[in-house]
Amino acid sequence: CRSNMASEESPPGEEQVKRSNRRQQKTTGEVEDRTWAGHGALQAGRPQDALRCFKQALQAAAQLQDSRVVRACSFNLGAAYVEAGQPRRGLDLLRRNRPGPKAERLPDLQFNTALAHNALGKYQEAAAHFLRAAQLYRSQGDGGSEGDACMELGRCCSRTQDWPQAVQSFLRAAESYKMASMLDSAAAALKEAGSHMVQSDLSNHDDISSVLTECLSLSSSVSDPSILGELYLSVGVAYCRIRCFQEAVSCLQRAVEPAAHAKVLHNLGAALNGAGDFSSALELHRLAARLYGSQGCRGDQARCFSNLAIASSHLGDDQEAAESFILALQGFRDTGDRLAEVQVCERLAECYLRQKKLQKAIELYKQALSALSHCKEDEGVQDRLVERLTAALQLSLTEHHPSSFRCLM
Incomplete structure (x- = not known):
């Protein structure tokens, strides 16, 4: 999820009206400290700690009587609820603290709203918000965040079996990551694109092979051995499915070393x-x-x-x-x-x-x-089995009852 550091656009305190009151200054510092701590907890994958920090930040912000800060703290808390597995509560907070028409232009808000819908199984709504988030990130020149939104959009489309849109989303993610010089993430996006192209059965052999080749060309940028092993495994399986067995063997042999x-x-x-x-x-x-x-x-x-x-x-x-x-x-x-x-x-x-x-x-x-008889299979299999069973029975009869005919000498 995405968290803000004070308002929709800036860290706490940077754009606030300076307070002369020492107590208010102390409260502002507390909001900033708790917000930074919550952000760090989210980055470290500790959503429960993030919830506690953002709740404390919101309680402190309520004393400042600054609607922008209160709204930003509520936004962060909503995002943390989504990350902590409480999407309905998170979505409610995000909706109640939307900053009017400006909400449509805030990519982080769109992204977190999409995450909440996705966690609730509302994949169509999630896809629409992920797409909007990707467009807004692109307009800001934030290729990394655009790539993240496109990856989530691709996974969302995969869940609804919209294979063409899933493939396009993963390919767009790869381009966004490359623009941001995040080549390891671009490789992961191409891996997903290749797998989905094979699964969809809608792409031709050359297009799939081109994506897999490009993915492998970026593999040297992947430093995590386990992630690299998964990449080689996925690409190897995709090569198998398009019957490029030599390429598959080469990838899968390389996958054995980092992830046997x-x-x-x-x-x-x-x-x-x-x-x-x-x-x-x-x-x-x-x-x-x-x-x-x-x-x-x-x-x-x-x-x-x-x-x-x-x-x-x-x-x-x-x-x-x-x-x-x-x-x-x-x-x-x-x-x-x-x-x-x-x-x-x-x-x-x-x-x-x-x-x-x-x-x-x-x-x-x-x-x-x-x-x-328990399978939904075409009649060709049954016909072949009956034919082979009949041939085996006839052969068995021939062996047990040899011909009694004798030639005259």
């Missing part, structure tokens, strides 16, 4: 599968599965087992492939992921066919059809 966790290893393994480097992927799949298992993430662990099975199958190790598919199948059943269950049943059946285990393959095709 299950999600990075999972996606790196998947990217190596996509690139056809199954040997390198094997250990990553195993490690990611173990890490997810220790965290109790059954669904993600099952995906890693499935990826491990696919890699093992391509390397000709049908035994490990079958064992891994069985583990994946159990995980998907535990989490109720029916569509994934169908896919694993089908692949495990194919694995059993290669091992000449016809009855197990037949049973898996039947299980796949049963699971498919």
Whole structure:
């Protein structure tokens, strides 16, 4: 949130009429001291401390009988309430202390009002205020604050699934941050833009690739290892989704160093599968599965087992492939992921066919059809499963009942 330091535009005391009364001077100093302390608490992420300081500032300001100072202190308190998770109370304070028509020209007021609406789930109202705040910050030449407003606008549009507006907001945020020489923030904005371009399925391959490339070009400005790891992870996943597997592998390998966790290893393994480097992927799949298992993430662990099975199958190790598919199948059943269950049943059946285990393959095709009945899936999948089940049944009959025809000699 944004807090003011005394009036809507200036620190306490700077534009106030000088008081000759010593008591009033002391009160003015108290307002200033409490306001600075509240601002510092907000910056440090201590909203409860900020609330206490701004309440004290407001109580002191009431003794000065200066409406501008009282209004500014009320504004700060409202902003702190929003930050402290009490958006309704904060919004009420912000509304009651609007300085008339001038309120429409105060970017901080627009920004905090947007935060309150956003916290209350009123995303359309929040988006309108974030947009207004961004425009006002731009008119003041405050690129950093404009970028912050655009980032919040992008997240707001993402919640309402307005993907084109979300992408445009993140791209505008990146430009604003670059103008303010905040290159690490610009990289984060481009990361969000790229992810949303992929998710929206409305952008072409070249546009997405261009944004991801620009994001990576700014990665050297990111000094926090964990943030850098998340950036490489996000860009790597986006490259995977547009099937640029070599670029994905490069990003995800760099993500492992600053933030070696299950999600990075999972996606790196998947990217190596996509690139056809199954040997390198094997250990990553195993490690990611173990890490997810220790965290109790059954669904993600099952995906890693499935990826491990696919890699093992391509390397000709049908035994490990079958064992891994069985583990994946159990995980998907535990989490109720029916569509994934169908896919694993089908692949495990194919694995059993290669091992000449016809009855197990037949049973898996039947299980796949049963699971498919709970899915909203097109008929093509059902037709394919029925066709393969029929072929397996015919093959089984042929083996059990060989032809009795004998050639005459």
